[in-house]
Amino acid sequence: MIYEGKKRIWSEYQKEIPEDNYFYVRSCIRQNFFPASEKTFLDIVRNRLGKDFFETQHHTTCGGIAYHSDAIPQETVMTIIARQFALMTEAGYKNYACSCITSFGLYTETMETWKLFPELEAKIREILWKTCHKEFRIPENLAHASDIIYKFRNMIAEKAAYRLVNVKTGKPLRVVEHIGCHYAKMFPSRGVGGAEYPYVLAGMIESWGGEVIDYPERRHCCGFGFRQYLVKANRGYSLSNTHKKFESMAPFKPDMIITNCPGCPYFMDRWQYVISELEGKTYGENGYGIPVFTYEEVAGLVLGYDPWDLGLQMHQVAVEPLLDKMGIKYDPAKKYLGENGKYIGKPQMPRFIKCC
């Protein structure tokens, strides 16, 4: 691999990411899948980096899952988005940051469509006014939350308590980065690094001491793919896609996976358990799986957050082997204790994949 060649492409796909003052919107599914990621993000940007991030309880789903499942038409989803923009306008912000990759793709698609078809924008404005009595300004800047962590990656590195380095060997951890399909595949110029060799997560990994793995199925879908999972009869496709990715990355012996999409970490984490039950096969070392993280969780680990405060006990694949490699101190006894020491329940042990 010619690293300089990738650097050349990265230099061609750099987007403007504002320094401060964001209207932030959460994902509708991430809080269930990886509950502390968004909380950690806001804590990092507000309290560690001192930035202004505003959020409102009036924000709703963007409609992306319904849209990509062909359940609602484009005009409906655009009206939902117009309402979110109206909330931003009312709050006095111009920079829009979203936690979800599908939302990011949909916002980008909508803004591009309105540029090309201003009559459609006018129609949506009219519908929004009739239905909600709201008006909106289009954001001056749209960022995915991973763009923002990417922008501040070196500041995070300066404050790091731990690095993506194996403390026993001193070698960089080998990290698979998985980018959500809706981040840049539709609009390459809107993603850091473009669509073919995205740099948004690779940049974080490099800054925090890790080594990025480029493997043949790097660009392949995580397995979510909306209708291949949402339609129950199609779930074999979902599983086989995830299986294909793991078979492809396994020879590179990754220590961990980092993702920037709501669905990807969930499917790459949970399907490892299913593959192990179906085939008795595991992809990590010594019978464990390969731990899968959101970028906020990894930023949190690097900054020294307690792993259980980051919600890592909610992962199917045990994270302890990775914590041990990074030299992170944690209390195994507190893994299943929630707020105020309340016992949150311990999952049943799987048959094959090792868990702690």
Add this chain to the structure above:
Amino acid sequence: MDNNYNTIIIGAGPAGMEAAYRLSVFGIRTCLLEKEAETGGHLLKWDRIFPEGRKASEILGFMRKRIESGNITTITSARIDSIRKKAGNGYEAELATNEGKKTITADTILIACGFKLFNAAKKEEYGYGIYNRVITNADLENLFKTNSTGSIIGENRTPAVGFVHCVGSRDEKAGNRHCSKVCCATAVKQAMEIKEAYPQATVYCFYMDLRMFGRHYEDMYLEAQQKYGIRFIRGRVSEVSEDCNERIVAKAEDTLSGKPVKITLDMLVLMSGIACNPDSGKITGSLSIENDSDGFIKYADSIFGQVKGPGIFTAGTCTGPKTLPETINEAGEAAAVIYGYLKGNSNNF
């Protein structure tokens, strides 16, 4: 006067050299300008030429010998700083050369500035400039010339090699809608050369449709299948990556069988297409002639060719993709038209 010619020829590739030779036979004094240090154009980079596989160096040697004439002044490493119509008739060009600034004049101009190979790195999904084993057709010709295909393939005597047709041609997203014309035949030629060098190799050609239009080209295609066992897969490569052994993994769709294919390769060759030479825009801009929407110089007449503008002529691939024989034929024709013009027959278009 030393710096006064009948014709200034811009570009000393095959078209420019052939036209210079033909004009010299007619007794026309030409100044043959080449921006590179050597004459030859793209022939310099090529090892063999389809369909018979003649050595490019032999063809070039023959052409160079023919321009050793008292009627031809060849200036290499020449940069045209300006070119314009003189008051009255004729043209004037200011040059920067190794010997310093120079002004030359002529009655006519022949534009033969050729083409530029499409920059394959623009097709990011193919990984040119990213993965070591992804090369272009021009790179492969250089490897053949220097007998160094092993620098990519290694010691493996049973390699798998892929060719991707239409890289940057017939490609709206790449900004080149036109067919590059020569790439299909070049790919088939190069695939057979790989089989000659590595008889046990498995060779794949990924094509959209094969455009083997020239005489004997179809024979070459049949020979590639029957004698060399080259596998032609109708489908575009969608994605290229590298496995843990640094071999190339190419994904494509076989549109005849309707199935996706994933093939691991020791070398992937991208058939970079003929694209317009961006330098031609500077020349045409100065001479008030037009470039077409594809960037190539626009013919004044789609049947009879040539450009608008008294005393201005074209030859070769500056007006669109052409094979070497077509280029040479057009150069000969341009020389005849220039001769007629200088003898008083006006430029009809």
